[in-house]
Amino acid sequence: MPNVHAVVMAGGSGTRFWPASRQRMPKQLLPLAGRPGETLIAATVRRLAPLIPPERVWVATGARLADATAAELPGVPRAQILAEPVPRNTAPCIAWATATIARAHPDAVVAVLPADHFIADEPGFREVLARALKTAEAGWLTTIGIVPTRPETGYGYIEIGDPIADGAHAVARFVEKPTRDRAEAFVAGGKHLWNAGMFFFRTGPMMTAIQQHLPALAARVAEICDEASLARVFPGLQAISIDKGVMEKADRIAVVPGSFGWNDVGSWEVTWELAAHDAQGNAVPEGTITVDATGNLVRDLSSGGARRRFALVGVRDLVIVETDDAVLVIPRERAQDVRAVVDELRARGETDKL
């Protein structure tokens, strides 16, 4: 597919992975799941490569992350790292990226993908991706919906409508994060998919839809043509998601269901789930001494990492994360509560630790 471009959205802040994640080192720049040492964003670009080579990958990220992001993706041309002066949610991001791509490649088909997710079955993912791109090529604003494996209340859902082509369906409606009861009904009913934030479209139909549903945004994004206009215009754009701003309102919205071991890597608990374990369920550095220790995750990102020896005795289901300047110890089941630590650091003004 020679005319296909990818936009990797890499704007996350990732407080849920403190102390590894920081304002200058967000989740996508960390090796939190998958191949040892491979960052989530590098994996995102690598698994696209058989369909969309890095020369046709664009990355939207925060200005202060642009250099670190470029360093992580040597195959992506530096000019295709789109540095947002301030974060403004996904609609401005996608509008700007689409307009930029359309200028050089007016007939491009664009795949928009989050930078910080994990996918276990990469060939399976590419099959679904190819189907979504084909649907987009036919003029549909297309998304991939993940077949749910549990009644998750933390995601939005997409209700499947009528079939429109091989594996693709019209979208009946987008559904906000449901209650537990509704989520259970969705999983049982088989007509709802997880919204994974992946979007596929020809530049024309997407720009038309933005013009129709977010006309002010479309007009202002059209003014962006260089660094100066970017700095002037971008901060004033309405911070709204592409889901709310466009997808939920537009016509000809399609969804392609997929099951390829998708995971949004939401916490250290997930890192443990996706990691290789020893027989006692410990995901720990090589050489770690464990005595009656089960189900623990140890990640040592300190500069002394490789030569440091961890010893765990009689502890279970703990997360232990070390960097040069911070150490976190938390039960796996409370991994989400790392936010409380970040809140406390912010309240204290310890910005060097954020």
Place this chain on the structure above:
Amino acid sequence: MPNVHAVVMAGGSGTRFWPASRQRMPKQLLPLAGRPGETLIAATVRRLAPLIPPERVWVATGARLADATAAELPGVPRAQILAEPVPRNTAPCIAWATATIARAHPDAVVAVLPADHFIADEPGFREVLARALKTAEAGWLTTIGIVPTRPETGYGYIEIGDPIADGAHAVARFVEKPTRDRAEAFVAGGKHLWNAGMFFFRTGPMMTAIQQHLPALAARVAEICDEASLARVFPGLQAISIDKGVMEKADRIAVVPGSFGWNDVGSWEVTWELAAHDAQGNAVPEGTITVDATGNLVRDLSSGGARRRFALVGVRDLVIVETDDAVLVIPRERAQDVRAVVDELRARGETDKL
């Protein structure tokens, strides 16, 4: 008491405080209890000073610890650091130290004290010490017995005999580590004291007692007069404790009971007990973030220590110890099991971590 000398026995290996304690950094050279940053051996010498100034303190330690020990005790003359070529238990150590002191100070009264214990009530300790020295001056081989506060099965006991002077008693007998039942009977009976490994004597009576009960040892120790004779003789000495070799057999053995907050600092659990706690019972570095965390001990001995931020969320009663090359996480109540880690390191041949 101008003629009183102290011998501080600093031969311990201290595997119970791994990863802080190492072969080259045993327990007495670590700040495990008491004043912040003060090592146990420095505290031992400091609290003697009102009665026995550092110029009259001798330190018996292993040859490879001599320099580090001297550096820790700037007031102690370097020539008074007695470096044992190999460890040979307390009888050879005390015999050699006593012979060495007697050569320059034939009428000395000697106080032998372990280097790695904690004492909460230092003035109270010095009162008992003065009483023990007075008893020793009168010709008794004297020990201090700690009034027991619990039915401890890990210590030897001393049974009190007839009173002999102000606060001093003859020793009825030394008792090996008792069963739990016997220990409970000892505490209830009020006639048994903990043997804390402190000994007080005039050089003459002690050398006579060694000659009588360990004649081979006495004869060989008399040959030690320089580095060469030390290296030749010391390794061949019988490794036996002063308790078994002399105190349990000699006549005129006295004990002075004492209660001064003595603790042999046997594990990380004890370090936690003796440390300052926050309201939730955490003994952690300043600035540590705690969220629903109670009863934890954190000790960071790494070079980054002061600027590292610990965050404990939802964990209780854990010991977390960090050095530049090792990290230990263990429940407080299992602190003794750190030996298993040291055993594993030894089995693996990871000598740099021992």
